[in-house]
Amino acid sequence: MNVQTIEGVTIAHVIPESKGRKMTPVYLFAVDNMLVDTGPSNMYKTLRPFFDAQSYDFIALTHNHEDHSGNVAELANQRELPVYVHEIGLEECFLETPYPYYRQLAWGERKPFQPSKMPDQLTTSNATWDVIFTPGHAKDHISLLDEQTGRLFTGDLFVTPKPKVIMEAESIPETLRSLKKLLNYEFTSIFCCHSGYHKNGKDMINLKIEHLEALIAQVHELTDLGHSIDEIDKLLYPKTYPIETVSEGQWSSRHIVSSIVEEQ
Numbered sequence: 642m643n644v645q646t647i648e649g650v651t652i653a654h655v656i657p658e659s660k661g662r663k664m665t666p667v668y669l670f671a672v673d674n675m676l677v678d679t680g681p682s683n684m685y686k687t688l689r690p691f692f693d694a695q696s697y698d699f700i701a702l703t704h705n706h707e708d709h710s711g712n713v714a715e716l717a718n719q720r721e722l723p724v725y726v727h728e729i730g731l732e733e734c735f736l737e738t739p740y741p742y743y744r745q746l747a748w749g750e751r752k753p754f755q756p757s758k759m760p761d762q763l764t765t766s767n768a769t770w771d772v773i774f775t776p777g778h779a780k781d782h783i784s785l786l787d788e789q790t791g792r793l794f795t796g797d798l799f800v801t802p803k804p805k806v807i808m809e810a811e812s813i814p815e816t817l818r819s820l821k822k823l824l825n826y827e828f829t830s831i832f833c834c835h836s837g838y839h840k841n842g843k844d845m846i847n848l849k850i851e852h853l854e855a856l857i858a859q860v861h862e863l864t865d866l867g868h869s870i871d872e873i874d875k876l877l878y879p880k881t882y883p884i885e886t887v888s889e890g891q892w893s894s895r896h897i898v899s900s901i902v903e904e905q
């Protein structure tokens with residue numbers, strides 16, 4: 642685990658391994674008295690020194706995926722700890738591992754927990770955080786912004802400017818709308834749960850917007866020419882990524898194309 646503090650945010654960075662293979666890096670954050678996301682449960686032991694060193698008294702989840710909510714039950718069991726999740730995601734948190742087996746293998750078992758509805762704003766000891774509803778990657782996804790300093794927690798909304806595979810429940814047009822929504826706010830840096838801190842956060846968000854706009858235009862053009870989703874997928878994403886095989890197609894470039902075609 643690597644821990645560093647940037648712009649008053651303490652960042653924990655871990656690279657989980659599954660069957661000896663390095664997986665997507667995971668970042669979680671502590672700022673003032675707030676913990677933003679908790680990482681996957683199979684990284685609890687590694688992350689424990691970070692949790693122990695922080696003086697948070699509530700947890701905000703950007704969304705309820707198990708690599709963000711994996712340690713909530715463990716942390717909330719240790720003491721009374723309010724946990725906030727967007728209301729759309731509340732019910733899933735009550736359930737025992739409501740996600741496919743390959744994700745249980747990758748991230749471990751996420752124990753159920755009892756969160757409260759995310760308010761419109763969160764107040765920490767030194768800042769006020771606007772809660773911005775930013776679905777697309779997940780239906781309950783939010784971002785947290787301190788407009789005073791321009792710091793923005795983007796959960797899994799950014800991750801990479803040019804996604805090659807997404808999960809079935811994700812939507813590229815919805816992600817694009819959420820990214821554009823962020824441009825209505827004043828922000829500078831972003832804190833991403835899988836790519837970490839970006840000082841030039843606004844540029845990174847703009848880069849992804851540009852890519853997704855061009856991609857959507859291209860998919861629309863190919864659809865108008867009579868190509869099917871599978872044909873467009875093969876044309877735009879000829880390569881098969883290991884995650885597509887491991888997840889038995891639950892992660893796939895095809896979902897990128899189909900989410901665009903379905904909204905056309």
Ligand SMILES: [Zn+2]
Pocket residue numbers: 704706778779797
């Ligand atoms: Zn996620």
